[in-house]
Amino acid sequence: MVFIVVLGCNRSNEAKYKLFEKNELAKEIREDSLFKGLYLKMPFKDFRTYSFDMNIQGHFKQGGQKSPNWVQCKLDEMTYPATLTFYPQFKNDSINELNAAIYYENAKFNDGVFEKDSLLLDVLNLMDKWYGGEFFKIKSPNFYKEDVYVKLKGNRRITVYPDAGGQIINLWYVDLTNLKEDRQ
Template identity: 30%
Template sequence: MIAKVCSTFIFMVLMGCSESKYTSMVKKELASGVIHDSLFLGLRLGQTRKDFFEICWNLNREKMVTHSEIFPFVKYPLPKKTTSDPEKDMTMLFYGDFDEGKTIMTGMKLQFYYDAWAIWNKALQADQLLLAVKDSLEKWYPGNDFIRVPLEKDSTELFVKVDGNRRITIKPLDDNRMVKAKIDDLRYVLDKE
């Protein structure tokens, strides 16, 4: 229910920009007929809920993922880059978003944080992490760049990227540790929003 309300809110905000850059991008990308369903770790948009849990169970047995301290998310320590600063190691939490019948995965909720986060370390706060998350998502899911979409009710902005049927949003910061994002399959969510 919360996911549906959040998804509806995001859509209303994005659509409220009349024929905005966002609206034009969605129309163009959906008209292209290009389908992007691959996510990560063998997960795909359109999989069943049973497939989601089975894949996560197998990844857990392989010690690639574990349960998160934030229910119901799955915890995935992102692979470390050999050239990167160990202080910048990141963890991604994820959990599938399912249709009303709870059978088909229509999206994926994501949360990112630096493993070494500390309230006094300004370099590891969410405003700095946001740039790294945006850069990573653009590398993992090539295509269009993120655009900034201002929210009507305040001065915050949403980052949005649409490629074919796949929409990725990075939400405005509401926590100085985490950056939250969402991947949606517009074939499932647009008519529900």
């Protein structure tokens, strides 16, 4: 079951989230796990070796809908066959951010089987299974953009949002301690 915190009207959504983020960072708890054995602060060399080993075992391969340079793997935990594609960003030779995308394989969203939000709900449930906790649902300030879902624990922030067509769900993992260092 996915728990979503809808931010109220008295204070702006952004202000409430910023306060929550400040309180989480003040706890100085590190949450570095990402998925499939990857983690924040993973050294570049370890990432390359691990990805190569996973490729040899048939778990990872290069490619995907987002970029042919990304890494992709199958997701067996979803309602329908799905693919996860990703590639990290490195700072000081270790992972500090990771962009990812999830999409159903061979899905046609106009065939009556899938609704536009089917994939989003499936991904939110997967995130709940992997990480627990609650999502903040933040309304987009742009009327043509979808809502954004944010899960935060310790230093790890996960932002979940659909692409314009809803056929790909984007994930953005960030180590907030790196952002904090960049601001100073």
